[in-house]
Amino acid sequence: MTIKPLEHDFSVFEKLGFEDPPVGVKFEYFKPNSIERLDRSLAMCEMVKEAQLRDSAFYMDEGNENCMGKGAMGMMPEDPSWACAGLIGERMGIFKDAGANMRCMQHYTTFDKGAVNYVAFAQLSALDFEPDLMVFSGPMETCEIVLRAMAYSTGEMYESKATPVFQCSWLYSYPQLTGKVNYIVMGTGHGTTARETYKxxxxxxxxxxPWFPVILENLASMELVPRAWSVGREAWLEEEGALYGKLAADAETSGE
Incomplete structure (x- = not known):
C-alpha cells in the first residue's frame, strides 16, 4: 500500500540550523510498497540516526529490529517471560533487582500487538509522505526553538518523559499515542548510550x-532567537528595567 503523500510544508525546519536533518516517522499496518525495506538490523533507537545518514526513505519491520524496540512497536511475536519478570535490567546491572525493573515497566507506553507492522523513516530532504512524527536532534539551543514554537501560542508546558531503559517508547509510541510533544536527553538511557547512538x-x-500546524504557524511569526538572548546581559537588564518601569507607569495612568 502507498503511504499518504506529504501535505505539510516543513521547509521552515531547514532554516533552524540543525546539523542533523529532521526525520519524519510513519507508523503503518500495511506494508508501504512505495518505500524500500531497511537492508540491515538495528535497534529502534538507532533508526532516526540511520535515516539522517540516508538520502532516501526506508521502512523497518520486526525482522529489522535487534533490541527490545519491537516491544514498544507491538511487534514482539511473543513477550518472553524473563523480560516481563524484570530479569534483563537486573542481569545488566541497570536496576538493583528485578522488582525495580518490573516497576519501571509500568511507565512504558507501547502500541497494541499487531497494530503497527511497519515503520517508515525519511530525513527532511527525502520526505515525500505525511509523517505521524517529526523527530529533531541536536543541542538544546537548537531544539529549544521547536519547543518554544509549541508553547508560543498555546502556553503549553515543556515536558520530558523518559526511563533508564526502553527510550524507544518515549521517542516513538508515547508521543504518537498521547499526542504530546516529548524530548529526551542522550546519556540518560542505557541502550542508547551503550550503542553510542548520539553524543x-x-x-x-x-x-x-496534531502539533504540526501550530508549530509551523508559530515558527513563521515568532523570533527564532529572543532579543533578550542576543543583546547581552547588561543591555538586556537595562531594557528589562525600562520595560517594567513603563508597565508600572501605564498601570498608574490607567487608574489601576
Missing part, C-alpha cells in the same frame, strides 16, 4: 502530527 547531551524532540 551524550544531545536532545531529541519528538513532535506528533
Amino acid at each position: 551524550s547531551g544531545t536532545v531529541l524532540v519528538s513532535v506528533p502530527s
Whole structure:
C-alpha cells in the first residue's frame, strides 16, 4: 500500500540550523510498497540516526529490529517471560533487582500487538509522505526553538518523559499515542548510550502530527532567537528595567 503523500510544508525546519536533518516517522499496518525495506538490523533507537545518514526513505519491520524496540512497536511475536519478570535490567546491572525493573515497566507506553507492522523513516530532504512524527536532534539551543514554537501560542508546558531503559517508547509510541510533544536527553538511557547512538547531551524532540500546524504557524511569526538572548546581559537588564518601569507607569495612568 502507498503511504499518504506529504501535505505539510516543513521547509521552515531547514532554516533552524540543525546539523542533523529532521526525520519524519510513519507508523503503518500495511506494508508501504512505495518505500524500500531497511537492508540491515538495528535497534529502534538507532533508526532516526540511520535515516539522517540516508538520502532516501526506508521502512523497518520486526525482522529489522535487534533490541527490545519491537516491544514498544507491538511487534514482539511473543513477550518472553524473563523480560516481563524484570530479569534483563537486573542481569545488566541497570536496576538493583528485578522488582525495580518490573516497576519501571509500568511507565512504558507501547502500541497494541499487531497494530503497527511497519515503520517508515525519511530525513527532511527525502520526505515525500505525511509523517505521524517529526523527530529533531541536536543541542538544546537548537531544539529549544521547536519547543518554544509549541508553547508560543498555546502556553503549553515543556515536558520530558523518559526511563533508564526502553527510550524507544518515549521517542516513538508515547508521543504518537498521547499526542504530546516529548524530548529526551542522550546519556540518560542505557541502550542508547551503550550503542553510542548520539553524543551524550544531545536532545531529541519528538513532535506528533496534531502539533504540526501550530508549530509551523508559530515558527513563521515568532523570533527564532529572543532579543533578550542576543543583546547581552547588561543591555538586556537595562531594557528589562525600562520595560517594567513603563508597565508600572501605564498601570498608574490607567487608574489601576
